[in-house]
Amino acid sequence: MTEHNGQAGAETERLDFVRQIVADDCKSGKWDGRVHTRFPPEPNGYLHIGHAKSICLNFGIAAQFGGKCNLRFDDTNPCKEEQEYVDSIIHDVRWLGWDWEDRLYFASDYFEQMYQWAVELIQKGKAFVCDLTAEQTRRHRGTLTEPGTESPYRDRSIEENLDLFARMRAGDFPDGARTLRAKIDMSHPNINMRDPVIYRILHAAHHRTGDTWCIYPMYDWAHGLEDSIEGITHSICTLEFENHRPLYDWFLDALAVHHPQQIEFARLNLTYTLMSKRKLLRLVQDKYVSGWDDPRMPTLGGLRRRGFSPDSIRKFCKVIGVNKFNSTIDYALLEHCVREDLNRTSPRVMAVLRPLKVVLSNYPDGQVEWLEAINNPEDPAAGTRKVPFSKVLYIEQDDFMEDAPKKFFRLAPGREVRLRYAYFIRCDEVVKDADGTIIELRCSYDPATRGGDAPDGRKVKATLHWVAAEQALDAEVRLYEHLFTKEDPEQTEDGQDFTANINPDSLQILTGCKVEPSLKDTEPLQRCQFERLGYFCADPDSTAGKLVFNRTVTLKDTWAKLQKKQKK
RNA sequence: UGGGGUAUAGUGUAACGGUAGCACGACUGACUCUGGAUCAGUUAGUUGGGGUUCGAAUCCCUGUACCCCAGCCA
Numbered sequence: 001m002t003e004h005n006g007q008a009g010a011e012t013e014r015l016d017f018v019r020q021i022v023a024d025d026c027k028s029g030k031w032d033g034r035v036h037t038r039f040p041p042e043p044n045g046y047l048h049i050g051h052a053k054s055i056c057l058n059f060g061i062a063a064q065f066g067g068k069c070n071l072r073f074d075d076t077n078p079c080k081e082e083q084e085y086v087d088s089i090i091h092d093v094r095w096l097g098w099d100w101e102d103r104l105y106f107a108s109d110y111f112e113q114m115y116q117w118a119v120e121l122i123q124k125g126k127a128f129v130c131d132l133t134a135e136q137t138r139r140h141r142g143t144l145t146e147p148g149t150e151s152p153y154r155d156r157s158i159e160e161n162l163d164l165f166a167r168m169r170a171g172d173f174p175d176g177a178r179t180l181r182a183k184i185d186m187s188h189p190n191i192n193m194r195d196p197v198i199y200r201i202l203h204a205a206h207h208r209t210g211d212t213w214c215i216y217p218m219y220d221w222a223h224g225l226e227d228s229i230e231g232i233t234h235s236i237c238t239l240e241f242e243n244h245r246p247l248y249d250w251f252l253d254a255l256a257v258h259h260p261q262q263i264e265f266a267r268l269n270l271t272y273t274l275m276s277k278r279k280l281l282r283l284v285q286d287k288y289v290s291g292w293d294d295p296r297m298p299t300l301g302g303l304r305r306r307g308f309s310p311d312s313i314r315k316f317c318k319v320i321g322v323n324k325f326n327s328t329i330d331y332a333l334l335e336h337c338v339r340e341d342l343n344r345t346s347p348r349v350m351a352v353l354r355p356l357k358v359v360l361s362n363y364p365d366g367q368v369e370w371l372e373a374i375n376n377p378e379d380p381a382a383g384t385r386k387v388p389f390s391k392v393l394y395i396e397q398d399d400f401m402e403d404a405p406k407k408f409f410r411l412a413p414g415r416e417v418r419l420r421y422a423y424f425i426r427c428d429e430v431v432k433d434a435d436g437t438i439i440e441l442r443c444s445y446d447p448a449t450r451g452g453d454a455p456d457g458r459k460v461k462a463t464l465h466w467v468a469a470e471q472a473l474d475a476e477v478r479l480y481e482h483l484f485t486k487e488d489p490e491q492t493e494d495g496q497d498f499t500a501n502i503n504p505d506s507l508q509i510l511t512g513c514k515v516e517p518s519l520k521d522t523e524p525l526q527r528c529q530f531e532r533l534g535y536f537c538a539d540p541d542s543t544a545g546k547l548v549f550n551r552t553v554t555l556k557d558t559w560a561k562l563q564k565k566q567k568k
Numbered sequence: 569u570g571g572g573g574u575a576u577a578g579u580g581u582a583a584c585g586g587u588a589g590c591a592c593g594a595c596u597g598a599c600u601c602u603g604g605a606u607c608a609g610u611u612a613g614u615u616g617g618g619g620u621u622c623g624a625a626u627c628c629c630u631g632u633a634c635c636c637c638a639g640c641c642a
Contacts, residue, residue, distance in 0.1 A: 014581090014582060014583090014590095016581090020584095040642095041642095042641090042642055044641090044642080074642070076641095076642080077641065077642075079641090080641075080642090133640090134639080134640050137639095137640070138638075138639085138640095141638055142638075143570085143638055144569085144570055144571075144637075144638060145569050145570045145571095146570080146638095147570090148638090175640085176640065178640095179640055181640095188571090189570055189571040189572090190570095190571055190572070190637080191570095191571080191637060191638050192637070192638095194638085197639090197640050199640085200640035201640080202640080216640095218639090218640075218641085218642090219641070219642045220642095222642095223642085239573075239574095239635075239636065240635095240636055240637080240642095241636095241642090242572060242573060242636070242637090243571080243572055243573090243636065243637050244637090245572090246572090264573085266574090266635090271579085319580085319581085319591070319592085320580065320581080321580065321581045321582090322581095323574090323580090323581080324573070324574060325573080325574040325575065325634085325635075326574080326634080326635055326636095327579080327580065327581090328579075328580090329579075329580060329592095330578090330579045330580070330592065330593070332579085332592065332593060333579080333580070333591080333592050333593085335592095336591090336592060336593090337592095339604090339605095343604080343605060348602080348604095374601095377602085377604095377605075378605070407603095409603065410603090418601060419601095420601060420602070421601075451601090452601050453601075460601090461603095462601095462602095462603075463600095463601045463602065463603095464602095465602075529602085529604085531602050531604080532602045532603080532604070533602090533604095534604095555602075555603090555604045555605090556603090556604065556605090557603070557604085558603050558604095559603045560603085561603095562603085
């Protein structure tokens with residue numbers, strides 16, 4: 001990984017607070033210089049850009065400090081989890097470019113060990129089987145300001161607890177009939193410490209263990225044990241688990257096993273974006289988007305389909321930093337990262353989204369010239385290609401104005417512009433239909449300017465992209481805007497929810513677009529830049545006969561900005 | 569009202585008792601066969617109030633604001 005920079009880079013690079021802890025530990029020899037992290041998703045949904053922050057933190061730290069990072073599925077709740085999610089998560093983490101080598105783990109593989117440790121906890125008098133119902137347990141818990149009351153089953157003998165717990169495992173009791181709870185302190189100011197449930201009865205098939213188990217460990221019990229078993233040194237999680245750390249520590253201390261350090265950091269928030277699984281699900285279920293990989297979704301699948309590169313997302317995760325307080329990153333920063341990467345790597349190509357026909361009156365009928373075009377000015381190694389030029393062309397409707405203001409540099413009656421890699425052309429005549437709509441431009445070209453330079457040294461103010469009509473390929477192009485009209489989609493009037501802020505124009509589908517013939521065999525997810533327009537990515541909906549492109553992000557456009565300002 | 573956290577330009581993030589810096593955004597300008605890219609510049613900040621100190625974003629006291637916690641979810 002590029003992050004692996006050993007000593008040299010580590011000195012100059014500023015460390016976030018998590019890396020600072022890791023660096024200090026390496027220095028002090030706390031873990032014998034070992035660094036071992038993990039990314040522990042629950043396989044109950046698709047990964048999104050917020051997970052990418054966590055992934056890059058965990059894998060990034062391991063890479064930077066010469067350590068290891070495991071991919072571990074925290075699959076302790078059979079009711080919500082599915083193999084499909086496991087597969088997609090594996091795919092997404094790998095797509096992002098991280099490698100867990102042979103360390104793909106599942107919490108469910110540790111169920112037996114966890115069970116044995118629970119028995120040990122009972123034997124130490126630190127856990128008991130409780131017969132209270134869920135509702136009763138809730139009432140006994142007390143409130144934020146009032147202490148709880150102890151369960152009447154709290155003082156059962158160790159023998160009885162052992163027996164009952166064994167029978168829980170054996171399936172003697174129905175769902176919810178009993179739980180195993182830690183014996184801590186019902187008046188603890190931290191509610192998590194008030195005799196938390198550590199096993200519940202769930203007669204449900206697990207996606208990996210099938211019906212082997214009918215009791216399942218709770219997160220607080222399971223997570224630290226998973227970390228301990230794997231020899232994790234730094235257990236990095238999000239802020240809402242801060243309140244759980246005393247419990248994490250309590251369990252590991254009670255068992256006197258390897259005890260990693262839990263460190264909490266703030267989740268990612270992005271403007272114009274929702275990150276909650278529940279709300280993203282709602283968008284899918286209520287058909288506000290086409291699916292989990294809709295290019296407007298912040299899921300990694302959505303971003304991939306939109307055309308984001310793994311590098312751009314990793315760069316973004318690096319540049320946003322890590323902290324302990326809630327903040328909201330400007331979506332423009334994500335756009336900056338993707339433009340920066342795609343500018344370096346994307347082959348340029350010419351495409352006309354809203355075609356306006358141009359006929360060159362003085363160009364020979366039937367003649368076709370194949371002109372040389374540069375594939376990527378940022379990367380000479382990308383080479384060149386040939387694009388066809390002939391009498392009938394298409395240019396962008398936006399590139400012509402009949403009554404052009406001074407600041408409009410493009411084509412207008414009597415004005416001369418350059419067609420990229422081709423010739424200077426001058427607009428002689430505007431052809432309209434009965435309604436007055438412009439349907440065609442008659443232009444003349446200057447044969448002396450072949451390739452794009454005038455021998456007499458005269459200049460033009462603009463260079464337009466174009467496509468030769470006869471050789472052009474038809475394409476569908478999907479233009480995306482923010483899914484929400486507000487920076488904070490949750491900001492709503494009374495009685496409304498976030499769906500009130502959905503942007504009705506977040507997707508615009510253009511058909512009859514014209515693209516240059518070199519795009520003929522474009523593969524799905526192939527990225528390119530449409531010159532002067534933006535970065536695009538072939539959608540998986542593309543077929544041999546029908547090309548479909550998604551716009552990832554526009555190029556920065558000072559003319560568009562100018563126009564926007566004037567409208568206001 | 570209990571407990572646990574956190575506050576630095578518009579946004580994000582550094583500064584670890586010693587010149588408040590960087591990035592994004594916004595705004596100028598230069599350059600350009602992409603109104604792209606690139607380059608140069610401008611803009612703007614320590615949550616309030618006390619204190620310690622030659623010196624405080626940093627240490628102390630005290631307000632204020634925001635986030636998290638009462639699942640047999642993670």
